[in-house]
Each structure stands twice: as C-alpha cells, then as structure tokens.
Amino acid sequence: MGSRRTVLRGGRLGGAAGAEVDRGGPVEPRRAVSYWCHAGHESRPQLASDVVAPDTWECVVCGQPAGVDKDEPPARVGAAGASHKTPYEFLMMRRTEAEGEKLLEEALANLHDSRSSRRSR
Ligand SMILES: [Zn+2]
Numbered sequence: 675m676g677s678r679r680t681v682l683r684g685g686r687l688g689g690a691a692g693a694e695v696d697r698g699g700p701v702e703p704r705r706a707v708s709y710w711c712h713a714g715h716e717s718r719p720q721l722a723s724d725v726v727a728p729d730t731w732e733c734v735v736c737g738q739p740a741g742v743d744k745d746e747p748p749a750r751v752g753a754a755g756a757s758h759k760t761p762y763e764f765l766m767m768r769r770t771e772a773e774g775e776k777l778l779e780e781a782l783a784n785l786h787d788s789r790s791s792r793r794s795r
Contacts, residue, residue, distance in 0.1 A: 703722065704723060706721075707731075707742065708742065709741060711733035712748070712749070712750045713736055713738065715734070727742065738750050739751060
C-alpha cells in the first residue's frame with residue numbers, strides 16, 4: 675500500500691514539462707484504478723496517467739463511495755435512503771392523515787346537515 679500520494683503539488687500550471695516527458699519511454703495514457711465500496715463492488719475507472727487518483731470513487735453498482743483499500747472501504751452515505759423516516763416525519767404523516775380524516779368527517783357532516791335541514795322544512 676505505498677501508493678498514497680498527496681494531491682497537493684505545486685508548479686504544474688503553465689509549465690511545459692509534459693512535452694519533455696513524452697520522449698522517455700512508453701507513456702501510459704490511461705490507467706485503471708480499482709475501488710471497492712462497502713458492499714464489495716469493484717469499480718475500475720480509467721484515469722489519465724497524470725491525474726492523481728482520488729481517495730474515493732462512486733461505486734458504479736450502488737453509487738456508494740468506494741475506496742482504494744478493499745479492506746477498509748469508506749462508510750456508506752445516506753444508506754437509509756427513502757425507507758428511513760425520522761420520528762418527526764412520521765409525526766407529520768400521521769398528522770396530515772388525521773387532519774384528512776377530520777376534513778372528510780366535516781364534509782360529510784355538512785352534507786348531512788344541509789340535506790336534513792332541507793328535508794325538515
Ligand atoms: Zn457498490
């Protein structure tokens with residue numbers, strides 16, 4: 675695991691270094707870097723050889739962050755997703771449900787009233 679490099683590198687802007695490097699030996703234009711997500715999916719994005727591989731990559735299978743270290747993948751984010759609701763959200767759901775029933779009852783009651791009042795005349 676000695677391939678970790680710091681991304682911070684100065685002096686790359688405006689230099690003509692790239693043109694000189696091209697002469698020495700075969701240059702690999704692209705390289706595949708393997709990333710593993712929490713679920714064990716492997717993503718192998720093709721990176722340009724002069725690009726420093728990011729620490730994490732989005733898993734191509736499940737969209738979770740994947741890391742270069744298979745044994746220690748990054749933690750999942752938003753894992754609960756849509757199935758998870760906070761107690762507050764549940765409260766709001768119940769409330770609107772109850773309110774809806776109440777409105778329906780009122781509407782029915784009004785309907786009944788107007789009918790019965792008409793009939794009683
Ligand atoms: Zn995955």
